[in-house]
Amino acid sequence: MQILTRPEGTEPGDLNVSRRLLGGLFFAGYAAAAVSAQASPITTDERDLKTGVVMIPSFDRAIPAYIARPDARGKFPTVLVVSEVFGVHEYIRDTCRRLAKLGYVAIAPDFFVRHGDPAPLTDFGQIRKIVGDTTDAETQGDVNATVAWLNAQKFVDPERKAITGFCWGGAVVWLACARARDFRCGVAWYGRLDRPAPGQFLGEPEREWPLDKAGVLKCPVLGLYAGKDQGIPAKDIEAMREILVRTRKVGSDIIVYPNAQHGFHADYRATYDEAAARDGWARMLAYFAQYGVAGKRF
Helix, strand or coil: CCCCCCCCCCCCCCCCCCCCCCCCCCCCCCCCCCCCCCCCEEECCCCEEEEEEEECCCCCCCEEEEEEEEECCCCCCEEEEEECCCCCCCHHHHHHHHHHCCEEEEEEEECCCCCCCCHHHHHHHHHHHHHHHHHHHHHHHHHHHHHHHHHCCCCEEEEEEEEEEHHHHHHHHHHHHHHHHCCCCCEEECCCCCCCCCCCCCCCCCCCCCCHHHHCCCCCCCEEECCCCCCHHHHHHHHHHHHHHHHCCCCEEEEEEEECCCCCCCCCCCCCHHHHHHHHHHHHHHHHCCCCCCCCCC
């Protein structure tokens, strides 16, 4: 059994997780383009949870979202989980279950549904097209719709919401926390900070990026970054730190794991770094608790 750390200290029974070796076999449900034969993904069971897919009415259509929550009475704090470019595959669903085991309502909307499902694809060109066709307006509209849906649920404490996201979703966290006052805090895992060059993936001039909006953050954000990330240079991290200090965004901070690579939390990928992932997870939970979004025992 592997136990993930809670801010108030790990106790037996918090999580019931195990590791399954992949060997040379494809592990069904994980992103086809990124799964590693050497990976050992954490798998979290559904005991004492309610899980499934809900349809959320967004601005132009209903979008599916995976949800995991405690199978218990009461109102629980919520974490909106924003996926990588690979969409809502098994790693994202398992992340939701891990949070639900700690007393959260965790929900992961399918932000790419209008344009396709990147999870089963192996061609990065096809994946980039799906993600590139997903506009800022669509993404923020779906964030807004998910928040509205959560606020209407009897099992949600509407005053205690946080947001976290990975890679593409990490950038979404920064932007969502700058655009609206829906969350008490956010935790961004290795989200790109600056605009790509014109002509590069997601380099369209109409897209906003975290460095564009950091000065107007409406809640604190913790960034978790990798020192060996080939796509997010140290100068961008330092630029973000400078803006946060200059604009007095008290509570916002960035942690860099010097020896980690991009995707260090993704336990199904070759870049997984267990020490950095565990430390980042513990910091995330502590950050949620610091800003009033602590998990509730059930």
